[in-house]
Amino acid sequence: MSDTSLKTSIQKGLMIITLDRPESRNSLTKKIIIDLGISLDRAASSDVRAVLITGSGDSFCSGADLSEFMLIVSDQGLDELSSYVYELATLLHSEVIEKICLLRKPVVCGINGVAAGAGLSLSLACDVRICSESARFLMAYSNIGCTSDGGSSYLLPRLVGYAKAMELYFFNQPLSAQAALDIGLVNQVIPNNSFNRHILETGLRLAEGPTEAFGRTKRLMNNSWNNSLQEQLNEEAICISEIVKTKDFQNGIKAFLNKNKTWFTGE
CATH class of the missing domain: 3.90.226.10 (2-enoyl-CoA Hydratase; Chain A, domain 1)
Known part of the structure; x- marks a missing residue:
């Protein structure tokens, strides 16, 4: 603009x-x-x-x-x-x-x-x-x-x-x-x-970071002010189970195990 x-x-x-x-x-x-x-x-x-x-x-x-x-x-x-x-x-x-x-x-x-x-x-x-x-x-x-x-x-x-x-x-x-x-x-x-x-x-x-993980964690922290501990733990479990489907998570795991630098794409 x-x-x-x-x-x-x-x-x-x-x-x-x-x-x-x-x-x-x-x-x-x-x-x-x-x-x-x-x-x-x-x-x-x-x-x-x-x-x-x-x-x-x-x-x-x-x-x-x-x-x-x-x-x-x-x-x-x-x-x-x-x-x-x-x-x-x-x-x-x-x-x-x-x-x-x-x-x-x-x-x-x-x-x-x-x-x-x-x-x-x-x-x-x-x-x-x-x-x-x-x-x-x-x-x-x-x-x-x-x-x-x-x-x-x-x-x-x-x-x-x-x-x-x-x-x-x-x-x-x-x-x-x-x-x-x-x-x-x-x-x-x-x-x-x-x-x-x-x-x-x-x-x-x-x-250059894991955009989807960043966004989900931001939402988790913002929601924490209004959630009970049990509600927050449940949201964390849902988010982490869903994030494993992203390409960034899969690339991160492979890079970690191979001791390489991770290149995130935001997907």
Whole structure:
């Protein structure tokens, strides 16, 4: 997809989605959210085996474009703004957050700078979060007297615990990259000068992996929050019995027994 606000390309099975509004710190508009949803629909095709989401410039995503909100208030009033915000949040949830969580492929978030508000929420939906040393994290919502959205009230407590999630919302203190790593908000912190290369290599490595096994395990872990132990064990048994029918599993077993490197095809 070629667009002034979103860039999408595919490289060796890896879909790379870049938020490209550096002049506004890659803030989210309705159009960007729709385009993200279209790209994520495309990611479900068999030629895509992993996804990398990142931002251009020195920010990942600063959240919603608040300048749009002010224009709507000025021109049309608070009732219209309320309707627009509801539409925007619902769109973000259905077209982006849910699609990332339900996509049966690994989704990597490359956080190259500020991740705030809905930008932070976007990163939480991804399976792996890798940030640069200069990255900063901010809930931001309470700064403008706003409740959280983008799934952050669901995802953040599961990543860092209830108490820390409430602290991040209430006090709204920016987190450094190292602090985010320390509380489990991100998986890795990478030096700025090697960040872009590292996130690309990580995405490509996942794109070369056992796609079906990755997707099934992602679903298992997501479902575990709502399952009893017995239900979870039953789902694991079903998944592992079905995965043995895949070519990747058969190739993996042969390569292991022959002490060779496994080449996965995603089948």
